[in-house]
Amino acid sequence: MKWLAGIAAIAGCAAALAFIDVQGTPALAQAYQCRMPAAVSVPAITRDAAPRSVPITGYTLALSWSPEFCKGREMQSGQRTQCSGRNGRFGFIVHGLWPDGRSTWPQWCANPRQVNPAEARRNMCMMPSTRLIARQWAKHGSCMTRTPATYFKVTRILHDSLRMPGMDSLSRSDNLTAGDFRAAFVAANPDWPHSAIGLDLNRRGWLEEVRLCYGKDFMPKACEKRRYGPADSASMKIWRGM
Numbered sequence: 001m002k003w004l005a006g007i008a009a010i011a012g013c014a015a016a017l018a019f020i021d022v023q024g025t026p027a028l029a030q031a032y033q034c035r036m037p038a039a040v041s042v043p044a045i046t047r048d049a050a051p052r053s054v055p056i057t058g059y060t061l062a063l064s065w066s067p068e069f070c071k072g073r074e075m076q077s078g079q080r081t082q083c084s085g086r087n088g089r090f091g092f093i094v095h096g097l098w099p100d101g102r103s104t105w106p107q108w109c110a111n112p113r114q115v116n117p118a119e120a121r122r123n124m125c126m127m128p129s130t131r132l133i134a135r136q137w138a139k140h141g142s143c144m145t146r147t148p149a150t151y152f153k154v155t156r157i158l159h160d161s162l163r164m165p166g167m168d169s170l171s172r173s174d175n176l177t178a179g180d181f182r183a184a185f186v187a188a189n190p191d192w193p194h195s196a197i198g199l200d201l202n203r204r205g206w207l208e209e210v211r212l213c214y215g216k217d218f219m220p221k222a223c224e225k226r227r228y229g230p231a232d233s234a235s236m237k238i239w240r241g242m
Contacts, residue, residue, distance in 0.1 A: 034125035035087050042120050042130045045138045051108040053143070054101040059214040060198070060227060061158050062095035065167075065207050067241035082128040089241075092164055094127045095209060096136040097155040099144050100224075111142035123152050126159055158218070163188040171238035179232025185210070195222035199229040199236070206237045 070083035070090075081087045099106050115137050120130045127133050133152075141151030165184035170176060182197045198211035213223035222228075230236070 034090075034128075036121055036124045036128075037081075037087070040117050040121045040124070040130050042115050042117055042134050045131075045134045047108050047138070049108060051110065052104065052106055053109060054104060054106050056099045056106065056144070056216065057102050058100045058216055058221060059218065060098045060100055060223075061155070061212045061214065062098060063092040063159075063210045063212070064095040065209065065238070066090035066093050068202075068206055068208055068239045070241070071239060078131060079129070081124070087128065090128060091167060092210065094155060094159055095132070096140055097144075097151070097158065098140050100227075106143035107139050109143040111138075111146070113142075113147055114138075115148045119148050119152065123156070126156060154218075158214075162212075167238060168240060171240045176236055176238070177232060178230045178234045178236050181207070181236060182232065192220050193222065195228070196220040198223040198227040201230055201234070201236050204237075205235055206239055 066082060070079065073079040074083045074085075076083070082090055082093065115130075115134045117130075120133045123133055124130070127136070137148045137151055141148060145151045145154070165181070165188045170181060170184055173180065178199050178201070181199065182194050185197050186192055186194055192212075196213045198213060199207065200209040200211060202208050211223070211227050211229070213221055213227055215221040
């Protein structure tokens with residue numbers, strides 16, 4: 001199975017993440033279309049909170065639903081790659097791979113390495129914003145690995161092992177619930193337990209993110225309450241975009 005093959009490729013990573021350097025290869029990602037610019041620049045990221053070092057107990061892969069995120073942001077200068085349509089049409093994009101702790105999470109760990117333009121461009125079909133890429137490394141990846149290349153390599157393996165449910169048909173479902181979405185995700189990814197699929201809905205019930213929960217071994221595990229989000233009975237909606 002594709003998911004098992006992806007997990008096999010990172011077996012042992014939880015113990016070795018801080019010690020290995022690997023070079024990633026371009027990933028097509030879960031985009032409808034993707035046309036990245038030939039050259040990109042990577043902005044400097046300013047830390048906006050205190051560093052926090054706590055033991056890692058697991059990981060969360062956060063997948064943002066791009067049509068909802070881009071609503072009203074189509075021409076904002078910092079969001080044009082993802083939202084203008086000039087570089088492709090995106091469905092789910094990676095918000096980040098986050099290390100989790102027992103009662104909080106590590107962040108902004110001391111690491112002098114920065115994302116270079118080549119590494120940023122390599123990942124832009126998966127994360128179509130150089131600012132997002134640089135920030136996720138600085139805030140989260142720096143607590144997991146020694147290099148950005150390793151952090152994004154692991155993120156790509158996890159991301160590319162997934163199959164997303166048919167979002168167009170789900171968006172047209174009458175009386176769609178969070179449980180319906182989780183069931184559709186399990187149908188597309190039979191190795192995933194229902195309990196490992198977290199959702200984030202906005203105040204009006206529109207899907208913003210899927211948050212997938214992993215243990216330290218990168219195997220799916222039940223989400224904590226704060227990650228699981230709305231109960232299965234909660235109503236939800238999915239914006240298809242224009």
